[in-house]
Amino acid sequence: xxxxxxxxSAKCPSRHSLARIANKWTAMIVILLHARPLRFGExxxxxxxxxxxxxxxxxxxxxxDGMVLHLTHADGHARYELTELGRTLHEPLRAxxxxxxxxxxxxxxxxxxxxxxxxxxxxx
Amino acid sequence: xxxxxxxxSAKCPSRHSLARIANKWTAMIVILLHARPLRFGExxxxxxxxxxxxxxxxxxxxxxDGMVLHLTHADGHARYELTELGRTLHEPLRAxxxxxxxxxxxxxxxxxxxxxxxxxxxxx
DNA sequence: ACGCGCGGTTACTTCAACGTCACCACAAAG
DNA sequence: CTTTGTGGTGACGTTGAAGTAACCGCGCGT
Numbered sequence: 001x002x003x004x005x006x007x008x009s010a011k012c013p014s015r016h017s018l019a020r021i022a023n024k025w026t027a028m029i030v031i032l033l034h035a036r037p038l039r040f041g042e043x044x045x046x047x048x049x050x051x052x053x054x055x056x057x058x059x060x061x062x063x064x065d066g067m068v069l070h071l072t073h074a075d076g077h078a079r080y081e082l083t084e085l086g087r088t089l090h091e092p093l094r095a096x097x098x099x100x101x102x103x104x105x106x107x108x109x110x111x112x113x114x115x116x117x118x119x120x121x122x123x124x
Numbered sequence: 125x126x127x128x129x130x131x132x133s134a135k136c137p138s139r140h141s142l143a144r145i146a147n148k149w150t151a152m153i154v155i156l157l158h159a160r161p162l163r164f165g166e167x168x169x170x171x172x173x174x175x176x177x178x179x180x181x182x183x184x185x186x187x188x189d190g191m192v193l194h195l196t197h198a199d200g201h202a203r204y205e206l207t208e209l210g211r212t213l214h215e216p217l218r219a220x221x222x223x224x225x226x227x228x229x230x231x232x233x234x235x236x237x238x239x240x241x242x243x244x245x246x247x248x
Numbered sequence: 249a250c251g252c253g254c255g256g257t258t259a260c261t262t263c264a265a266c267g268t269c270a271c272c273a274c275a276a277a278g
Numbered sequence: 279c280t281t282t283g284t285g286g287t288g289a290c291g292t293t294g295a296a297g298t299a300a301c302c303g304c305g306c307g308t
Contacts, residue, residue: 005225005228006221006225007224008156008170008171009172013228014224015148015173017223017228018220021223021224022148022150022151022217024131024139026146027131032132048134049134049139064238065231065234065235066231066233066234066237085231085234088223089223092216095216096146097130099141099212099216100131100141101129101141103209104137104138104141107137107140107189110188110209111190114188114190
């Protein structure tokens with residue numbers, strides 16, 4: 001491998017990490033787990049639209065990459081929680097959420113402009 | 125739509141924005157374009173492993189969402205560049221790159237631990 | 249005039265993500 | 279001891295994202 005070990009080189013391991021964290025499900029799960037450990041069903045309800053399968057797959061992937069732990073608590077229930085490593089992800093991912101929510105209008109307007117421009121071109 | 129207008133509600137438009145920006149190709153393109161406007165071929169060479177099709181698709185999507193412009197410069201060549209809106213994305217996405225590149229080792233170790241733990245379980 | 253590289257587009261294929269549904273172990277409630 | 283809810287797993291099908299390859303108009307060099 002050459003010196004520059006960046007996400008821009010296809011085979012650099014950081015490319016895999018980037019793909020894992022630059023992902024909407026990862027972002028939502030990490031943000032929720034940052035507040036407190038959650039049970040499977042709690043996550044499933046809070047992340048609207050995710051299926052049980054995708055939720056389990058994502059949680060397993062996050063466990064494998066060392067961002068999430070699955071631990072049985074004192075009350076006998078298992079909960080998912082962030083590892084040290086996972087905690088360091090919260091700030092950057094939370095920034096994405098903030099961006100997405102605070103620029104909704106600008107994005108919608110841009111889409112409208114783009115779509116009517118395309119319509120004008122195709123319809124003459 | 126109810127009051128809470130967050131990425132966690134499936135039909136909130138911010139969910140679409142989150143999906144667009146929480147994406148490895150988006151991240152790489154925005155980071156590169158932040159330095160300076162680039163031509164198609166320059167982007168294609170710098171984002172290793174991306175195909176022309178995926179690159180065009182991603183650029184069109186970013187144009188539509190108001191993050192990127194496609195402008196012909198004084199030298200007669202068209203270049204892609206960030207809009208005002210697109211510039212505001214650089215910092216959060218750059219943070220993802222930094223994270224990915226600086227935690228390569230920790231992630232690799234976690235994967236090793238996870239995989240050997242799974243092996244131990246399945247192989248007895 | 250001719251080939252060549254650039255910046256795509258298009259048609260078709262492949263593959264990974266995701267959805268659906270059935271099922272299961274376990275625990276608590278009735 | 280049946281029923282209900284939780285927390286999954288696994289098989290299977292579908293969709294959408296991405297890969298492949300061929301092609302094309304344009305400008306540039308020769």
